[in-house]
Amino acid sequence: MRIAVFNTKPYDRRFLVEANAPYGHDLLFLEPRLEPATAALAAGHQAVCVFVNDTVDAEVLETLAAGGTRLVALRCAGFNNVDLAAARRLGIDVVRVPAYSPHAVAEFTIGMMLAVDRKIPRAWARVRENNFALDGLIGRNLHGRTVGVIGTGKIGALVARSLRAGFGCEVLASDLHPDPALEAIGVRYLPRDRLLRAAEIVTLHCPLTPETRHLIDGAAIEAARPGLMIVNTSRGALIDTAALIEGLKCRKVGAVALDVYEQEADLFFEDLSNEIVSDDMFQRLLTFPNVLITGHQAFLTEEALAAIAETTLRSAADAEAGRPLEDRVDAARMAPSK
Numbered sequence: 001m002r003i004a005v006f007n008t009k010p011y012d013r014r015f016l017v018e019a020n021a022p023y024g025h026d027l028l029f030l031e032p033r034l035e036p037a038t039a040a041l042a043a044g045h046q047a048v049c050v051f052v053n054d055t056v057d058a059e060v061l062e063t064l065a066a067g068g069t070r071l072v073a074l075r076c077a078g079f080n081n082v083d084l085a086a087a088r089r090l091g092i093d094v095v096r097v098p099a100y101s102p103h104a105v106a107e108f109t110i111g112m113m114l115a116v117d118r119k120i121p122r123a124w125a126r127v128r129e130n131n132f133a134l135d136g137l138i139g140r141n142l143h144g145r146t147v148g149v150i151g152t153g154k155i156g157a158l159v160a161r162s163l164r165a166g167f168g169c170e171v172l173a174s175d176l177h178p179d180p181a182l183e184a185i186g187v188r189y190l191p192r193d194r195l196l197r198a199a200e201i202v203t204l205h206c207p208l209t210p211e212t213r214h215l216i217d218g219a220a221i222e223a224a225r226p227g228l229m230i231v232n233t234s235r236g237a238l239i240d241t242a243a244l245i246e247g248l249k250c251r252k253v254g255a256v257a258l259d260v261y262e263q264e265a266d267l268f269f270e271d272l273s274n275e276i277v278s279d280d281m282f283q284r285l286l287t288f289p290n291v292l293i294t295g296h297q298a299f300l301t302e303e304a305l306a307a308i309a310e311t312t313l314r315s316a317a318d319a320e321a322g323r324p325l326e327d328r329v330d331a332a333r334m335a336p337s338k
């Protein structure tokens with residue numbers, strides 16, 4: 001199959017080329033992001049392969065359909081950037097990689113939690129300057145803390161299990177479908193507003209849907225326990241960034257770890273170190289000593305990249321052969337996501 005791979009980074013190319021050996025797809029690697037201005041580059045390709053911040057709205061899908069594209073293959077789990085109704089109307093199938101490595105994201109989440117709480121990046125910056133003073137680096141034990149996990153699907157369940165069984169936390173959870181295996185190890189499901197009022201740490205692992213957009217907003221922060229730590233490795237828009245900044249300024253929010261950011265599409269995955277970044281909200285976030293930000297890298301492990309490439313290319317082969325698409329994103333079934 002002829003596949004136009006948008007938004008290609010060196011690591012995408014490496015893992016896709018390696019995984020393509022048994023499939024023999026014709027891969028066109030494109031550096032630009034998929035958006036209305038670049039969609040025509042896919043003309044003549046039956047599939048496009050895209051990532052989290054590519055724009056796959058109705059306008060883009062119409063250009064793709066006119067150019068002969070019949071498959072959008074997301075090399076990620078989330079699909080909030082795709083207009084599924086438009087895709088269906090235009091006869092374009094959408095596939096994703098639902099579970100390339102939940103361990104990659106879950107482990108990174110725990111890493112961020114520990115890093116921000118124990119001030120590891122700040123300590124490292126000091127040590128590099130031969131400053132071995134410990135003042136200002138006091139953290140808290142994770143053991144015994146009350147952690148709220150919002151979304152206990154593949155990733156959230158691993159985080160909840162690790163916190164409960166590994167660290168001995170009191171784990172509260174909120175999900176549309178409680179997981180009996182987690183309940184069996186003592187994870188307690190609560191309605192989201194009660195969880196948000198009770199937790200000392202909240203970690204987000206639900207998808208971005210109209211219902212979950214800004215689930216951490218001014219009201220949630222106001223109702224939260226003072227000093228709340230918020231960890232988000234899911235999707236940026238789960239948090240109202242302006243409200244988060246206010247929460248940090250008035251010291252209601254005690255620590256924040258973000259691997260995703262509401263307006264990340266204009267920033268992440270690019271080297272902007274020689275540029276002027278005009279996103280004032282992001283720049284403000286960077287000024288807080290108790291905020292840790294990474295650029296959407298929770299998924300970035302050897303294992304995950306290999307699994308993403310394999311699943312994506314297998315879906316393309318299935319589409320080409322007319323086989324059922326195991327990882328198809330179904331607009332009707334996934335209604336809450338768009």
Ligand code: NAD
Binds near residue numbers: 098099156176235
């Ligand atoms: P999943 O589909 O296995 O789990 C999502 C869970 O959220 C499900 O159990 C679902 O019932 C629950 N949910 C849906 N709506 C909810 C709501 N309103 N309130 C509470 N729970 C709700 O997904 P997953 O593989 O665990 O991934 C979770 C999220 O992580 C994805 O949506 C994606 O956005 C994000 N993600 C981020 C990275 C990264 O690199 N930072 C990588 C992969 C996935």
